[in-house]
Amino acid sequence: MTRNMFYRAANIVQLSRFTLLAGSRLLCTQTQAEPLTVRQQNNGIRRITLNNPKKRNALSLSMLESLRGNILADIDSDDLRVIVISAKGPVFSSGHDLKELTSAQGRDYHTKVFQACSEVMTLIQDIPVPVIAMVNGVATAAGCQLVASCDIAVVTEKSTFATPGVNVGLFCSTPAVAIGRAVPKKVAMEMLFTGSPISAQDALLHGLVSKVVPEERLEEETLAIARRVCQASRPVVALGKATFHRSVCLSTDVLPHCSTQPFCLPCIHSLFALCFDVFVGLSGYPLIHLHAKRQQKTPSFLSRKINTMYMCSFIHI
Structure with a gap:
């Protein structure tokens, strides 16, 4: 015992x-x-890496929230000049996590996912610094939307882009908006109705991406563009970005009116806001740049603490 x-x-x-x-x-x-996104920053360049290669960097609700947080962190800091978004693994992003879009999750959760995705894509255009997509691999559905939403996109020769939702019974309605603004209408329609991928060269031809480079030079070429952005005045770049996106978003109802009316009120309003910001809110920046150019020197811009997010929202059409 x-x-x-x-x-x-x-x-x-x-x-x-x-x-x-x-x-x-x-x-x-x-x-x-490991975190879903990884953030690093050096010399004005913030690098955000999608860090879930096992799930093909799917834009799940958690991934979107992590990406949003890393984009917004210290967004008004003078030390931040440009953001580069890349991904770990052979897939840049496969789009939404389809497991989150089943009937078991419920309509309210689906709405939450799509809302979060739309907020991130809109945020990329609204923030005062340029956002560059550095793509080495496949970008599909909302992943393709992410590339289209960025201000600049540098991709490798093996990168492909597609909106294959139609083939699984989920039409890529939200990606259609960003892609439809980036490429010609009939190219966008073919991508959306067939789900067929397009090559990096075709993406460059139709305006979906900015540059196609060999895989071994992707980082070098992307960072070269980022460093060029860092040399410019942050407030001037912020103002230019806001003005550009506002003008691109003009509806087709407004554009004909602007072309036939010598005094179009929406355009006058935008022009006034532009002049006000440049000559009052950004006092000295253009003059400093022009003076330096005459002296054949690199302009040294003043460091002014201004809320550039507020400045960008000042321009209305």
Whole structure:
């Protein structure tokens, strides 16, 4: 009986040790879980990496929230001049996580996912610094929308782009907006109705991307553009970006009116806001630049603390 009690106690101790070891491994796994996006910043360039290659960097609700947070962090800091978005693995982004769009999740959750996605895409255009997509691989559906929403896109020769939702019963309605503004109408329609991918060269031809480079030069070429952006005045770049996106978003009802009316009120309003910001809110910047050019020197812009997000929202059409 004593021997049985001894064996039983030994088994309990062994089981306790196993449970403790398993628990410590689980805790270690949970605490060491990698973030969905990784942010680094150096010399005015913020690099955000989509970091979920096992799920093809799907834009799940958690991924979108993480991306949004890393974009907005210290967005008004003078040290931030440009953002570069890239991805880990062979897929830039496969779009939404389809597991989040099943009937089991419910309509309210679906709405939350699509709303978060729209907010991130709009945010990319509204923030005062340019956003560059650095793409090496596949970008589909909302992933393709992300590329189209960025201000600049540098891609490799092996990159492809598609909106394949129609093939699984989910038409890519939201990506259609950004892609339809980036490429000709009939090209967008073919992508949306067939789901067929287009090559990097075709994407360049139709205006979806800015530049196609060899894979080994992707980072070099992308950072070269980012450094050029860093050399310019941040407020001037912010103002230019806001003005450009406002003009691109003009409806087809407004554009004919602007071309036939010598005094179009929406255009006068925008022009007044532009002049006000440049000559009052950004006092000195254009003059400093022109003076430096005459002296054949690199312009040294003043460091002024202004809320560029507010400045960008000042221009209305």
